[in-house]
Amino acid sequence: MKYFFCFLLFSFSVNAQTMSSIYFKHNSAELNAVSKQKLDSISRLKSKFKLKIYGNCDTSGNIELNQKLSEKRVLAVSNYLKNRLSDNLKIVEEKGFGDQKPINDNSVEELRAKNRRVDVFIEKVFMPHEKILRKTPPSFVKTSIEMMKVKDTFLLPTVHFIGGRSVWLPEGKTELQKVLTVLKNNPTIKIELQGHICCDYENFDGEDLDLKTYNLSFTRADAIRQYLLKAGIDGNRVVAKGFGHLNPLVYPEKTEADFAKNRRVEIVILEK
Template sequence: MKHLYTFLLLTVFTLTQAQQRHSVYFDLDIDKPNSSSVNEFDTWLQQNKNAVIIKVYGYTDSVGSVTYNKDLSLRRVNDIVNRLKQNNIAFAEDFEIKGFGEEFEQDNNNSENRRVEVYYELPVAEADIPKPEPKKTVFAQKVEKSKVGDKLRLENLNFYGGSAHFLPESIPVLEELLAIMKSHPNLKIEIQGHICCEKKVTHPVSSDRAKAVYSYLNNNGIAHSRISYKDYGATSPIYSIPERNEKERVTNRRVEIKIMAN
């Protein structure tokens, strides 16, 4: 998927940024565009107000001297440049003008030789760039694959010892759980609180920890009907009690969710 997105992005960028060209035609020995080209050019101006002009090249037929034709082609170029400026069309910093006169490969149809070529680019519109799908976290993927009755540990959702106050690293976990609940409107969970250090079936602290998560979700828009909480005390420790170190104690002071409906 990543490679496909990159390919699409590069394709859009390349196609949009590639130089495009608009041709303006002139009558014999005239440095103003003919009436049909004026109408077409005016339409182009209206449809390409955000164009950036890269270069404007002028050409003539082979009638007349080389010097005269070069001067004529430049006068044609200057006329078109002035029209662009009058319409507030932007120019690139390295914008270039050039009059070739008749010194190019002539077309058999002389009317095709009497022209000015406007080369331009159109900036990429942000809305036209395909947006990548948001990358799903490991936990979000586990939720999507879960079945009713499954229990999922909220990694790094931990508390200060003896309290229901979240450790700082818990905030992103809470925000992620909230986002998952909002993006899965049918998801219902039971929030299960656990403690460390004491072999007790229930405990006010584990109840308060589960309730703290419950309150966070409810205060941020998740309906009561989708969430509940329960105190499990020290009945399901990850590390045996008594724990050997603070890392094990922090891990046992945790909250898990049980999938009730999805």
């Protein structure tokens, strides 16, 4: 199974929330130089943020040992940050999940290495009633090719998925067929499918109930990519990425309407 790269930022620009992943060697909780550099970048943030630190392992050891190792990794990150944080930054949660929340299937070392990590979530502290409302992107199939520009973002407003799965509901079939037609009629266009979820704040991404991995935003985007490839679109023209809950249209989410807006797949024009 393909894996998803988490966001690793040395110089942070945080609007509502972002995340940095700290990776570890097998059976180790020791921070390397690259990890310390990432944590130093977090400690230098100037605005008011709260931090959540979650530890993970691959499946090499037994459940008990992996749980303890994930907690040691959380402690290593937490202790390093606590010695450097200013008053505007506060750690509000620390938790180890052992090997229970993989973002990959542990089938090969390259994938296992991405599960040996600590995720540091960085969330803006909002004032009461403060809210981010981003403009909803236009529909891909309702926008003429002439109006599309490279780096433009478009929405698939009728493509919705079964909860916890990368299977879309029947109402999305017509729109996806139109996406396919657009790509077939315009063979120079290359796109990126970007998956997003809502409201799962103990994970970067949601759980794919079929795969038992925590990369639902990616698997949903990739399901659309696989549909397009099976219909004859060249794989080099379509990229799939997952962004978890880190790029919401609405934040904080308060209502079902907010949740619905953030559960989405967007299309970004890469080449035209």
